[in-house]
Amino acid sequence: MNTMPDFPKNRLTLPKSLGVLLIIAIILASLNLRPAVTSLGALLDLVIEDLQMNGFVAGMITGIPPLCFALLGPLAPRLAGKRGPELVVVAAMAAVPLGIALRSVAPGTGFFLLCTALALAGIAVGNILMPVLVKRWFPEKVGIATGAYTTAVALGASGVAGIAVPVNQMLGGNWRVGLGFWGLLALVALVLWVVVYFGLKNQIGHHQQQAKTDTQAADLGPMSKNSTAWWVALFFGGQSAVAYIFMGWLPKIFIDFGASPAFAGSLLAILLGVGVPLSFVMPALAAKFANQAPLVIVNGVVGMIAIIGMLIAPLQYAVLWVVLLGICGSNFPLALTMIGLKARTAAGVSRLSTFGQSAGYLLAFPGPFLVGVLHEVTGSWTAPMLLIAGLIIFQTLVGVMAGLPRYIEDAQRQEIL
Template structure:
């Protein structure tokens, strides 16, 4: 055996004891990573009025502040797989979590510039983590994609809801700085864990010269030429668009239908809470079958039913928001699971994730504003809701392509 081959194998195959410890740390790292991918975003809207009063933000500045994190998720997504190939996945994730930590702390400074700069920095870190999370699951837990994706989705949903729920009480108890600073602790813990993991830095995939592509698959760069990759990306994009539009506008829709502000807010909260257990159940169910099209069709049918119900029978809004809670609570975890299942290797998972999240979050970032403009132009919510119902048609079409068994890049 040539010496170069022996050397390469020695570096690739760790000792059993070291591998076991590394595997446990990888689980801890994944858990800590997911705890930091929503809280820095969802903790801002509930205290927006306080921020406006303290820092003298205009209405336009407040709108930009709430839209900026979602746009960051799309703008910075393409950078993640490039950095991961050059410096290693663990190094990029450690850096991403340092960015989240820095952004959280920067936002506590009493200036408008610090608030916006901190939001931008934290958004960049979250974007990198979002993209690489499916690749890490694909690489480290290839036989447990459903379970680990479900765990990640559940923790993301739970911490996002917790951050939104604690924002106002923490602000009342200790001011806006307390509400913003509390999430620095999990960011510091996660950055520490991924720094330790970076010691055994692992790229997402071997260079093409070192290891040929698996039989039946093309190199990862082929994602932009893959119809399946475009279908997965379009599915995630439409799912994200509908989610952020409903989160942004459901309270106002219900208030305009005559519900008190507190009840309208409670409907939105229940709609989001329903999705927490679905974040675990749906990926597990999706990973157990080869064909996810029946699940895709069911989730989209529920979304269309919930939107149609709000349009035609708003007096039963509690029932319809419950249906929408099931639909949007299942849709994002299902789309993320499909992304992992359609990827033949971690490198493809990272590239596909970047491709899907770039378009998806840019579309989602523009969605609430576009729906608001449509509402203003038409003077009501009928046309915007009809538009969302119409979006379920292309969502179903691309979902049926994305949900079919196969791999991106397969010949």
């Protein structure tokens, strides 16, 4: 079990108090990278009914998040290159509560989708820049720091999915209030990031200059011609497709298998909840390996067991199957850790994060739609489950390649393998 070769160290020591404040800010920002999505999923029926959405528009909502992440994510490095990632995260944390608040008062479907896109734009930027901030400020603790923020992402997703309905009922049962409530969490993150930005202003200036130097020193070439970047992107896309399929369809799958709506909803909460501790463990574990392929293979085998089990005995061992799917879902923090490990500098991580997540989310976007189409055409969940099985095999194969001990800088201008 060998660690990856040396990473560049910060050339300016970060005061301990500021370092603690920064990691808290990163964790709090990460907590806000999913609630705008999962809270909407939990209250979707109420939103559809009130805004009188047709089936096509309602179906689009499940696919909008990865599409927005793919299309809007590339804006992050361009903005960060000019203003620094810290200031851009401040703007992203402002976009999230603003979008959540505005969509809660949306008079119609068009404005609702537009405001949702605004919140998702902030989330997309946060998705891209979290690995960059970790590499920039904690280069010797990539695994631990990545584990902290991916755990926060998982906690934000599972926690809100589990309590969104009770919170909405507690607030009077009005979906507008229930959705708007989660903007308060993002508002707290915004305030803390403003404090962090001004507290780190001198250090930020130093790192911004170093980032320019690293960018000039490393002629990476286009990521689209870098084989390592493509393997990471394909792995990220494969695991994202499976994740968004289950976030959108898992309750309905089990309801159609005969489960009660309450039990089916709890199964999704369990699946997401399993990811909370694993989101901390997996990055730290991955950072200890030069080659992350064995971890990918284990997750793939576990995922296939779950799919086979759901096809053979879906209800009898339902909790076991979703726990196994949750373990397989730890490919998400693993993919994010790879982004931090497969580049030598923060500038390289920024390029890889942008390409890997944007291309990956774009590949993931059709997944939820294809599942719905297959179910509609066949009237069964067998074909959709076989599609999911294929995606798990796909992400395992490309993940093995992505996990090989190499850097994007070592594959400059290579053609895709």
